Amino acid sequence: MQWAIGIDIGGTKTRVALVSADGVIGDLRVAATPRLAADVIATIDTLIAEVDTQAASAIGVGVPARVDVSSETIFSGGFVDLSGPSLVGRLSRSRGRPVFIDNDASMALLAEARFGAAKGCSNAVLLTIGTGIGGAVLVDGRILRGRATAGQLGHICVNWRGPRCVCGLRGCLETASSGTALRRLITDAELPGDTSIESLLARQDDRARAVVRGWAQPLRAGIDSLVAAFGPERLVLGGGLGAAAVRALADFPAASPWFQCEVAPAALSDNAGVIGAALAGLEARP
Secondary structure (H helix, E strand, O other), rough: OOOEEEEOOOOOEEEEEEEEEOOOOOEEEEEEEOOOHHHHHHHHHHHHHHHHOOEEEEEEEEEEEEEEOOOEEEEEEEOOOOOOOOHHHHHHHOOOEEEEEEEHHHHHHHHHHHHHOOOOOEEEEEEEEOOOOEEEEEEEEEEEOOOOOOOOHHHOOOOOOEEOOOOOOEOOOOHHHHHHHHHHHHHHHOOOOOOOHHHHHHHHOOHHHHHHHHHHHHHHHHHHHHHHHHHOOEEEEEEOHHHHHHHOOOOOOOOHHHOOOEEOOOOOHHHHHHHHHHHHHHHHHO
16 A cells, blocks of 8 residues: 655644545644744644654655646745745755645645535636635646636635635625625624534524625625536535534525535545645655
8 A cells, every 4th residue: 555644834824734545544643734835844843753764665745835747846935934945855854755835725626526515526716714715626637826826715705895805806706705705794793703614604693694695695705606617517616614614605506506616615624734745745746
């Protein structure tokens, strides 16, 4: 059996796992994601050491940023900026194994297409809904990368007069329907800070409905745009809030038959990123 180390750097948590070629996690470690790049790298080093074995023949890394796979370059980062250090070079030297790097959502979609909610689909779209919103597109069975960094789906515009996004634009989907946006809506509604989306979905009062509507309606608008652009067989919602988002969207159907597409929760939950990263590392080996 072939094994690889998968690394998924999220806006809130970093996961490192030993994963087999058939998607089985042999060992998993999770830690909070620091805000400084040097601290992120130190955290990764520690977690790798805890799961590493001689059986692992490659390393795959998913980062929440724009990544040029061909040049192994991280162009930018939002909540976690790793654009400065040479992450691939450092890991390759310290671990003595080939390292593959890509956007974290692309890694998650690879796993979902192989073993999860997009299995059997040649064309699919994934949105990861967590601290921010990431995205990836599968076209004819291959991850779409465009010139270098296609798939920045959290930055499609759903309100051009909306709040400023970390990317510099206004009204990005990430500003309206991410976990960060949900927390803002809950605060603005003067609800307790620990209010969960699950509790809001279970309630029937006006304030709860208003928060869910404010969160889900922009997401539906973004999904309709993605369906129009890519014509996927299935649109998968992953990340920590993906399953709840699917439930919230039940009350906000597609705007017209043009945009009909099955919307499904990710089957691999929060582990899609590490599984996909490990698979990508194995497949990219020379």
